[in-house]
Amino acid sequence: xxxxxxxxxxxxxxxxxxxxxxxxxxxxxxxxxxxxxxxxxxxxxxxxxxxxxxxxxxxxxxxxxxxxxxxxxxxxxxxxxxxxxxxxxxxxxxxxxxxxxxxxxxxxxxxxxxxxxxxxxxxxxxxxxxxxxxxxxxxxxxxxxxxxxxxxxxxxxxxxxxxxxxxxxxxxxxxxxxxxxxxxxxxxxxxxxxxxxxxxxxx
Amino acid sequence: xxxxxxxxxxxxxxxxxxxxxxxxxxxxxxxxxxxxxxxxxxxxxxxxxxxxxxxxxxxxxxxxxxxxxxxxxxxxxxxxxxxxxxxxxxxxxxxxxxxxxxxxxxxxxxxxxxxxxxxxxxxxxxxxxxxxxxxxxxxxxxxxxxxxxxxxxxxxxxxxxxxxxxxxxxxxxxxxxxxxxxxxxxxxxxxxxxxxxxxxxxx
Numbered sequence: 001x002x003x004x005x006x007x008x009x010x011x012x013x014x015x016x017x018x019x020x021x022x023x024x025x026x027x028x029x030x031x032x033x034x035x036x037x038x039x040x041x042x043x044x045x046x047x048x049x050x051x052x053x054x055x056x057x058x059x060x061x062x063x064x065x066x067x068x069x070x071x072x073x074x075x076x077x078x079x080x081x082x083x084x085x086x087x088x089x090x091x092x093x094x095x096x097x098x099x100x101x102x103x104x105x106x107x108x109x110x111x112x113x114x115x116x117x118x119x120x121x122x123x124x125x126x127x128x129x130x131x132x133x134x135x136x137x138x139x140x141x142x143x144x145x146x147x148x149x150x151x152x153x154x155x156x157x158x159x160x161x162x163x164x165x166x167x168x169x170x171x172x173x174x175x176x177x178x179x180x181x182x183x184x185x186x187x188x189x190x191x192x193x194x195x196x197x198x199x200x201x202x203x
Numbered sequence: 204x205x206x207x208x209x210x211x212x213x214x215x216x217x218x219x220x221x222x223x224x225x226x227x228x229x230x231x232x233x234x235x236x237x238x239x240x241x242x243x244x245x246x247x248x249x250x251x252x253x254x255x256x257x258x259x260x261x262x263x264x265x266x267x268x269x270x271x272x273x274x275x276x277x278x279x280x281x282x283x284x285x286x287x288x289x290x291x292x293x294x295x296x297x298x299x300x301x302x303x304x305x306x307x308x309x310x311x312x313x314x315x316x317x318x319x320x321x322x323x324x325x326x327x328x329x330x331x332x333x334x335x336x337x338x339x340x341x342x343x344x345x346x347x348x349x350x351x352x353x354x355x356x357x358x359x360x361x362x363x364x365x366x367x368x369x370x371x372x373x374x375x376x377x378x379x380x381x382x383x384x385x386x387x388x389x390x391x392x393x394x395x396x397x398x399x400x401x402x403x404x405x406x
Contacts, residue, residue, distance in 0.1 A: 174383050181381075
């Protein structure tokens, strides 16, 4: 059976970078945004919209009072469901390719549990996540620390919410992962040999 | 500065075995029961009693209604406080020895924070902890699964309670550790190289 590593991560913790570097070091395939793009393509929808929906950061923020609005909300909910179903189909198809891979996010740990993946959770303290977000932010994004901290919380809340749609295994609950790694103040690159050793142990 | 590794662990997770094996592999000193014994010696008290008190598994389970009982409870509380103070003094003296060491339990991660220890949390699912406890239990201990599961919860609750006496950093909250490792179904011995790699990265 192919070796599958899933990486769940707090926004700003560097989990994506860690996943990419680990995949490169091990010669594993790497999936993250590629999944979003494929969902967007299959659904004929904008990748940005799809990402917002799948990450749970898209919420219905208008009053649901009139018949027509209900209809609209219903259609929207249907869209969300369809996109989630497409995403699950794509992730399961990936696993069937039977090649070693790292998948970041997307509740792949739950969706692919039959493949006995190694599940890693990456987290960091707020200060460290703020610093990383600042460093990675587009130059035209001028959020205050308070706004950025709120954004980080919102993204993570969205991830937890989306996860609850497909499983009762709470996002970020250490029980659901084999290893939880704190990247506060860490040089992500230097963590790769540690994880590689753990991969060797697990598979 | 000496390298200090602290291991906090759920009861039955194999954290103690992992700590001992890691210390042996690295050539570090190892402290666990030795601290209890030293506290007992310095306090002129029975090591079993001291262990119960320091692990928080000793609770006042009689009605506190009469003046005399209050006095008794007061004296008991004073004992608890004295033992905790002695324990802290001993742990800090250990760190001052300036030798590399692994310390299991005793909130050493908090007490020795000035030494920038590597803090590891070890946990496992209930089934796995039950199996480990059964395997390690004295032959004359005949607890049912339900009783044993309750004991495990009680021990961990005691650890969390004792920790709250000296810090607001919650026991078992991943934010307070550099690495959290799930030993469900694990062969503890095989985990040692993973942790050794992590130690190399951290220090």
